[in-house]
Amino acid sequence: MSKVTIPLFSEDISNFSKALRAQLSKAEGVPNHLALMNMLARAAGYQNLQHMQANAAAERRLNQSAPVEDVDHRRVERALRMFDDEGRMTVWPSKRAVQDLCLWVFWAALPRGKVLHERDVNAILERLHLFDDAPILRRTLATQGFLTRNTDGSDYRRVEQQPPPEALVLLAALK
Structure with missing residues (x-):
């Protein structure tokens, strides 16, 4: 199965890194791949990775030619x-x-x-x-x-x- 690319955008890299650091500090040991992807999605403002993927898929289905913020x-x-x-x-x-x-x-x-x-x-x-x-x-x-x-x-x-x-x-x- 081919991977679908999901763009990750953050208005403020400082807030993004603070949110990610806060999640990493709560994690026990090194988080696995999925846990890290969920942390990245939450730091970007989504509920979790699945929410981020669903939003990106919906955007593709609506065939959005110009991104609307x-x-x-x-x-x-x-x-x-x-x-x-x-x-x-x-x-x-x-x-x-x-x-x-x-x-x-x-x-x-x-x-x-x-x-x-x-x-x-x-x-x-x-x-x-x-x-x-x-x-x-x-x-x-x-x-x-x-x-x-x-x-x-x-x-x-x-x-x-x-x-x-x-x-x-x-x-x-x-x-």
Whole structure:
């Protein structure tokens, strides 16, 4: 089996070496190959070697041509599983982090600078999901700050903001 090269990058070599030294000082004797690789991965900010490998594999699968800093490719890949080939959400994710990322797809579909009625928002959301629950999407968009609305539930407006890097990667993958 051929080995897959996994790049290792650290913003600050000093912090990297301090984290590695702290782990080595706790080790009894000379660590074996796998233990040392886990230490290197943890010093680089990953949970362990497997987390580092999974992140690198997800990045390759997403065919990232230009590296985007601070992107959790595993999280983007999990969010992509919630959508069909036509870009419609098939199920509401159970994990909050994936829900928050998926909301950007709905946010991006809302027109900017336009006041919408509840039925208009529902119509847009209905086109983008298959689990037939536009109210949960609409309420979640409002409570998470993607939409503003009047207290009586009328006059919705998209809140303009810069999507995080993961959302940009997700939106690009769904186009």
